[in-house]
Amino acid sequence: MDKETGKAFDYKLFKRLLAQTRPYRLTFYGVALSAILLTCFAVLTPYILRNIIDNAINKMDMDALFWLSLAMLGVLLGQVLFQLLFNYYANWLGESVIKDVRISLFKRMLGFRMKYFDNSSIGILVTRAVADMQRIGEIFSQGFFMIVADLLKMFAAATIMLLMNWKLALLVFAILPVILYATRLFQKAMKVAFIEVRAQVSNLNSFVQERLTGMKIVQLFTRERIESEKFRGINEKHQNAWLKTVWYNSFFFPVAEIVSSIAVGLVVWYGGLQNIANIDVDIAGTIFAFILYIEMLFRPLRQIADKFNTLQMGMVAANRVFKILDTDSRIEDNGTLQKEHVSGQIEFEKVHFGYLEDEEVLHGISFEVKAGETVAIVGATGAGKSTIINLLNRFYEINSGTIKVDDVEIKEYSLSSLRRNIAIVLQDVFLFADTIANNITLKDADISVATIEEAARRIGVHEFISSLPGGYTYNVKERGTMLSSGQRQLIAFLRAYVTNPSILILDEATSSVDTYTEKLIQKATDKITEGRTSIIIAHRLATVKKADKIIVMDAGQIVETGTHKELLKKGGYYSNLYQAQFLAEEVA
DSSP states (O other), rough: OOOOOOOOOOHHHOOOOOOOOGGHHHHHHHHHHHHHHHHHHHHHHHHHHHIIIIIITTTTTHHHHHHHHHHHHHHHHHHHHHHHHHHHHHHHHHHHHHHHHHHHHHHHHHHHHHHHHTTTOOOHHHHHHHHHHHHHHHHIIHHHHHHHHHHHHHHHHHHHHHHOHHHHHHHHHHHHHHHHHHHHHHHHHHHHHHHHHHHHHHHHHHHHHHHHHHHHHHHTTTTTHHHHHHHHHHHHHHHHHHHHHHHHHHHHHHHHHHHHHHHHHHHHHHHHHHTTSOTTTHHHHHHHHHHHHHHHHHHHHHHHHHHHHHHHHHHHHHHHHHHHHHHOOOOOOOOOOSOOOOOOOOEEEEEESSSSSOSSSSSEEEEEEOOEEEEEEESSTTSSSHHHHHHHTTTTTTTTEEEEEEEEEGGGGGGHHHHHTTTEEEEEEEHHHHHHHHHTTTTTTTSSSHHHHHHHHHHHHHHHHSSSGGGGGGGGGGTTTTSSSHHHHHHHHHHHHHHHOOOOEEESTSSSOOOHHHHHHHHHHHHTTTTSEEEEEEEEEHHHHSSSSSEEEETEEEEEEEEEEHHHHTEEEEEEEEIIIIIIHHHH
């Protein structure tokens, strides 16, 4: 998408928005027809009033007064009816469009690479999916159709004024360029102002979302005053951005009102001279109609400016949303191989990778994991252990080399097939604000409650879950805050186990838990690794000892490989790591 500018209107962007209404063409045309009929009824009202004054009241014609009044009633009823239809279906169309766009946006974000989320603010993405969507909906409910209806009304009013009395009409039209020029300047200024408003709204949302998520850190390090000052500054920028739009409105609308009043004054003055000079003695009704038509001509201009604000905000929001929809940050899913189960053989061959272009994390590593084998990967923080797991799941694409599962490059598998065969238990377990059962199955209809309970008994966590209020229906709240870190780990183990994966990955899954929970986790680990390929990012000594093979990493390279005993005998990197990190725990 092009860089946002102060350009008053982006036709290319608007055309793309209109394309979103194609599934609702009938409603779109119905709303457009309602706008046309509303225009007809609106311009008929002053015309009938003129005839009531000139042809019924002045001539004291009771029959004419009756029929013209009846016609007026019909016009008013028609106006009410089509106004109702117009308002409802314009809003319905707007809500339907944003529903479709929001679904497309969410699907798009679901397929993004992890790198995209690494570099993006979650608060800003939430703003795009929620607040910006409402602005897009307002384009149809309060912007575009309202502007079209007002333009039609202005054109019809100007035409009837010319036909009714061209001299009075020219007086009015002489004033019109002033308000048109003011409106144009107003529109361009508001476009720039609303770009700034949306930027500040995003910054505000991002700041609040991050601080609420990290509130424990804020309070733990007594950062309340500092964060409060930061928020004050961001909030002031947000306020100033909005005040700029208020200033433009405060200047424009009085100018529009004055110009409208001048037009009415000129019509009354000139029409009065015509009547006094006996040039046109039946001009009273025309003057009255002109006053209403002037209001119909100038008020829409003021309303169009106001609706154009809505349209501009919607266009800015749409531009931001379409930028995400146009973002090419998806993992290519061109693989066609579908396998319900793989044997679990894994091979990394000369794999190079870096999260940033100039900073390589893995320097040509090669290793093999045989089917059914349990392999531990150990090393200092930043050695590249977790990166291996990210690459195996294709969360990121490697720079060079090959990664194979069952002698087939992982790119040959469809993403769904590859990831369906791999289950991961992370150190930082994420749980949704839902029941334990739903967090385990992730609402997979193929996994029954009976299956969950049976699996829980096998790995020894059924008793723990049953002790909670409501058992498997217990709501863990947002991010699982109602459970301890160890309990969340146990839920994650069960979640991995019920999917019956061919390859199991435990990424620091037994760290930061108490002794009792560690025993439960160890029992669960022994059960779920049984008979399947397992990769363990090791932290606790017991897990490392039992591994069939240990891969030792340092600074993105494999420095040693072997069993626990073999590596201790070497007296190398692993032996030093063992002495430094594990010996104290073993003695204790």
